[in-house]
Amino acid sequence: MSLPVILFWILAVISILSAIGVVMAKNPVHSVLLLIVTFFTIAGLYILLNAQFLAVVHIIVYAGAIMVLFLFVIMLMNLNASGEPQKNNLVKFAGVISGGILLIVLVAVLKQANTGMLAEGSDHIGLIQNLGQALFKDFVLPFEVSSILFLSAMIGAIVIGKRE
């Protein structure tokens, strides 16, 4: 096995184990920390695809900002294992069914998806220059629309915050 393949397997195994840990952990703070580990392994996979820009932005945005806010909220609410409300069986049953249905949908979609292999020699697609060209030339309308979506979310947050 070549080095990238070995690295891929190491990252993939850690990624899946920590993702399972996120769901299984009793303490919410442990869940958040495991989720950060998952993000790091995914960033590692991006680097294996030679998409350094995506990898580092993934870390800055998710691990550096969003998860800090998650941790922040959990710490402020002082959630811990003993304080976790006991859910009754009906809720658990509903959770299992809806989760299972989501799994079926995902599997069905992935089966039909056209997972084309990356052509040989096109491994520079993740570099910042190519990514910028793609975003601002080919996909400029969806890109701008999504940035307006973010702006409206920000304004919405400020409006809700100002109400008090």
Add this chain to the structure above:
Amino acid sequence: MFLEISAFLVIEKLILVAAILGISLFIAMYSTYAERKLAAFIQDRRGPNRAGIFGILQPLADGGKLFFKEEIIPEYANKFLFILGPALFMITACMTSAVVPWGSTLHIAGRDISLQVADVNIGILYVFGVVSLGVYGIMIGGWASNNKYSLLGTIRAASQIISYELAMGLSLIALLMITGSLSLKDIVEQQSHGVWYIVYQPIGFLIFLVCAFAECNRTPFDLAECDSELVMGFHTEYSSMKLGFYLFAEYINMFISSAVMVTLYFGGYNFPGMHSLHVSPNMLTILGVIAFFIKIFIFLFFFIWVRWTVPRFRYDQLMKLGWKMLIPLAILNLLITGALMLYPHH
């Protein structure tokens, strides 16, 4: 992408990593001494003068003392996270040095040795990413302590670092519009034949400097530890070398952020008149490294000078400065930079 990795390259990089780590730890160690001596000078005292001549062995004595102190882990603390906190803080402090170009290339035994551990094409974003992770060391340690003062310090640290990251990122974008490259090596090389970027980006540099103070938790932004209100803030419960790590990592952060500022705005290892000197390339590289470190020391002096001159902000003033002044100023700087870059084409 995984090109041939020769044994020479691995050895070369390992030596470089060890040297850079050693030098940053050594400089951080003597920054503590410089801090105490300068504080003493500013307050008209003598400062440490018992250990060795002029107290020059004081950092070793401090380190020895911290190592031999009793190790206390609070009973209700989360033990694993309590230990993980300072370790993470120290690791993230040391990680940034990997992409800083410490000098040009050396020619030894027919090989070109670059004095930079990794010239990644997203160097500046890597620095930014590692800085944004630095807050985890504080958050995890402060929360795991199970102490209300620690938690308050933690919350302050987290909101402060997130707030100032935004202005820092915006001031960087203005610089990147001029450089057109995210690689720190490219940015330094561009300044080799032209003027330093401080000339093009004076406002951007000021914003970056203020944010660097905030990210390093230095006075006037040390609200996270704020002794007069929160005992010692996030590291109230820490003792022995775990406390030492928290205190020491602050000095490494200062050193590295000085290095990054010099790289981005003050020409890195370039110095005036370097192209008219008639010395061998190796000599020029060594002179460049010396120039780089002199610039860093000037910044370190500035960090210490500010600490003993400017009083601490109030928390609401800190947030106001970050959100209502620095971010709009950074956006304005961005617009002006863009306009000035477009203007010559029309």
